[in-house]
Amino acid sequence: MRRAALSRVPENLKLHYIVDGDDFTSAGAASGDTKKVLRQLGADPEVIRKVAISMYEGEINMVIHANGGVIDVEISPELVTMVLADHGPGIPDVNAAMQEGFSTAPDRIRNLGFGAGMGLPNMKKYSDSMKIDTEVGVGTTITMTVRMK
Amino acid sequence: MFIHSVTLDADKCMGCATCIRHCPMEAIRVRNGKAFILSERCIDCGECIRVCPHKAKKAVFDKWEDNAGKFKYRVALPAPTLYGQFNNLDDVDYVLTGLKRLGFDMVFEVSRAAEIVSDYTRKLITSGELKTPVISSACPVVVRLIRARFPHLCDHVLPILAPIHLAAAIARREAMESTGLPSGDIGIFFISPCPAKSTDVRMPVGLEKSDVDCVISIADIYKDLLKQMNKVTTPEMLSHSGLVGIGWATSGGESAGLLEEKYLAADGIDQVIKILEELEDEKLRDLEFIELNACPGGCVGGAAVVENPFVAKARIQLLRKYLPVSRNKFTGRDTKGTEIGWTSSLEYVPDAPLSDDMTEAVKKLQHIEELTKTLPGLDCGACGAPTCHALAEDIVRGKAHRTDCLFILKARLEELFGEVRGGIAPKTGDKEQ
Numbered sequence: 001m002r003r004a005a006l007s008r009v010p011e012n013l014k015l016h017y018i019v020d021g022d023d024f025t026s027a028g029a030a031s032g033d034t035k036k037v038l039r040q041l042g043a044d045p046e047v048i049r050k051v052a053i054s055m056y057e058g059e060i061n062m063v064i065h066a067n068g069g070v071i072d073v074e075i076s077p078e079l080v081t082m083v084l085a086d087h088g089p090g091i092p093d094v095n096a097a098m099q100e101g102f103s104t105a106p107d108r109i110r111n112l113g114f115g116a117g118m119g120l121p122n123m124k125k126y127s128d129s130m131k132i133d134t135e136v137g138v139g140t141t142i143t144m145t146v147r148m149k
Numbered sequence: 150m151f152i153h154s155v156t157l158d159a160d161k162c163m164g165c166a167t168c169i170r171h172c173p174m175e176a177i178r179v180r181n182g183k184a185f186i187l188s189e190r191c192i193d194c195g196e197c198i199r200v201c202p203h204k205a206k207k208a209v210f211d212k213w214e215d216n217a218g219k220f221k222y223r224v225a226l227p228a229p230t231l232y233g234q235f236n237n238l239d240d241v242d243y244v245l246t247g248l249k250r251l252g253f254d255m256v257f258e259v260s261r262a263a264e265i266v267s268d269y270t271r272k273l274i275t276s277g278e279l280k281t282p283v284i285s286s287a288c289p290v291v292v293r294l295i296r297a298r299f300p301h302l303c304d305h306v307l308p309i310l311a312p313i314h315l316a317a318a319i320a321r322r323e324a325m326e327s328t329g330l331p332s333g334d335i336g337i338f339f340i341s342p343c344p345a346k347s348t349d350v351r352m353p354v355g356l357e358k359s360d361v362d363c364v365i366s367i368a369d370i371y372k373d374l375l376k377q378m379n380k381v382t383t384p385e386m387l388s389h390s391g392l393v394g395i396g397w398a399t400s401g402g403e404s405a406g407l408l409e410e411k412y413l414a415a416d417g418i419d420q421v422i423k424i425l426e427e428l429e430d431e432k433l434r435d436l437e438f439i440e441l442n443a444c445p446g447g448c449v450g451g452a453a454v455v456e457n458p459f460v461a462k463a464r465i466q467l468l469r470k471y472l473p474v475s476r477n478k479f480t481g482r483d484t485k486g487t488e489i490g491w492t493s494s495l496e497y498v499p500d501a502p503l504s505d506d507m508t509e510a511v512k513k514l515q516h517i518e519e520l521t522k523t524l525p526g527l528d529c530g531a532c533g534a535p536t537c538h539a540l541a542e543d544i545v546r547g548k549a550h551r552t553d554c555l556f557i558l559k560a561r562l563e564e565l566f567g568e569v570r571g572g573i574a575p576k577t578g579d580k581e582q
Binding site: 024025026027028029031032036039052053056107108109111112113 | 264268386391392393396401404405406408409410466469470471472473474475476478
């Protein structure tokens with residue numbers, strides 16, 4: 001008689017970040033930290049790049065437009081999942097926002113290189129899947145995944 | 150005594166008078182076929198180094214090989230300009246790891262201090278304590294230019310440490326804490342894009358003494374650093390700067406870090422002087438912040454860099470992408486309790502006064518104006534002075550003669566021998582008194 005082998009599934013690594021909407025200078029800290037964690041785990045450089053960019057763009061958007069929010073990252077041996085949730089104004093027209101060059105960013109941060117209108121398009125480009133849940137006056141939640149190699 | 154880092158290699162100097170015409174302070178003369186710098190007027194901008202066709206103008210820096218052995222613990226302070234000097238670089242950590250492989254024990258990025266300065270400046274401007282427009286004090290050439298020529302702008306200069314001095318102070322404290330060594334055993338080495346910083350470290354403005362021990366030029370260290378960088382397979386995670394700090398390397402970067410809109414950023418010494426003149430005439434009252442960089446493109450255009458400033462700027466733009474906005478703030482944790490403000494205020498020190506006595510000075514000035522009218526007005530430089538007006542001034546100061554002017558000399562010869570052919574000037578004979 002063969003015994004069924006029991007496998008122990010390790011806990012996935014969970015990272016939780018609070019993104020401060022009042023402090024623009026701290027924008028990018030969360031994605032920077034996740035990048036560092038992935039490096040320490042020895043993840044494939046291409047995977048790190050995809051996660052870093054897609055999460056960075058989402059985090060910057062959260063600070064510029066939504067007055068901050070919360071980011072939860074779950075890392076399993078197969079998949080990185082990022083959930084970015086805010087109680088900002090919501091996106092009135094998602095199709096328009098997904099167009100390259102469309103930006104509602106204020107001028108003062110354009111001098112730093114932001115506001116080119118590539119945020120959402122980049123998030124879609126660099127993630128393997130992206131889901132946008134948004135309601136005007138309520139907030140936005142974006143869920144992205146990147147598969148490990 | 151004036152210490153300058155811009156010097157002349159007399160063997161290479163051909164006395165061509167190119168440098169004298171480009172010096173913004175009219176601080177160079179040619180005598181007996183060789184150029185020499187009037188040290189009381191020199192602001193170390195490096196223009197003469199840029200324009201000399203014979204490579205006779207040089208910047209003096211400390212050498213890594215000569216100084217490494219003097220300290221038990223060596224700290225490298227790379228200017229962010231360094232990051233833009235390399236092709237195919239996508240991660241600043243390669244540069245920092247390379248520096249450690251060269252023999253530095255610790256690396257502290259100047260861009261970290263730049264972010265602290267940006268944070269503090271943002272707060273200071275919001276407080277309304279400063280006279281607007283505020284002029285950045287990051288470029289030592291600009292500070293010296295204002296001190297020598299623009300008395301009414303002295304109290305507009307931002308009275309806080311330039312990032313290099315702040316970085317050195319913080320790095321020294323960090324090094325002492327982590328090693329337990331006394332201050333004298335710790336060597337702080339600034340890796341600099343320009344000679345002006347070399348002078349600034351030895352004779353700082355606004356502070357008693359800088360914490361920087363040696364200033365090494367980017368050009369000198371480049372080859373050896375590149376060799377080490379090429380050997381690095383997995384870089385150490387050493388960088389702790391955001392895109393604000395690294396952006397300070399290019400003109401406009403410092404201003405962008407203030408998250409303000411009412412600013413002006415200018416680069417190149419000629420434009421800097423024009424802007425300062427407009428400021429003095431109170432033409433720029435609507436602006437809050439003025440960033441001025443003596444070098445073209447900002448620090449990336451310093452005289453000690455290896456790469457074209459605009460190529461470096463493009464590379465730095467790419468390196469900054471997807472970096473956190475800022476990773477350093479004006480907090481006790483990031484500053485390690487060091488002081489950020491100047492300990493003395495900027496006082497007007499005219500670089501070449503005609504006389505301490507006002508009546509005497511006015512008389513001399515009149516004499517200079519009269520003399521200038523008798524000169525050809527070509528500003529050709531053949532007399533060794535940059536302009537006819539400068540020659541007139543030199544004559545009044547007893548440093549030159551009217552016959553230093555070739556055309557005056559020609560006129561004298563013609564008096565003696567009749568018409569002498571050649572030359573481009575109109576006859577000066579009828580202009581003589």
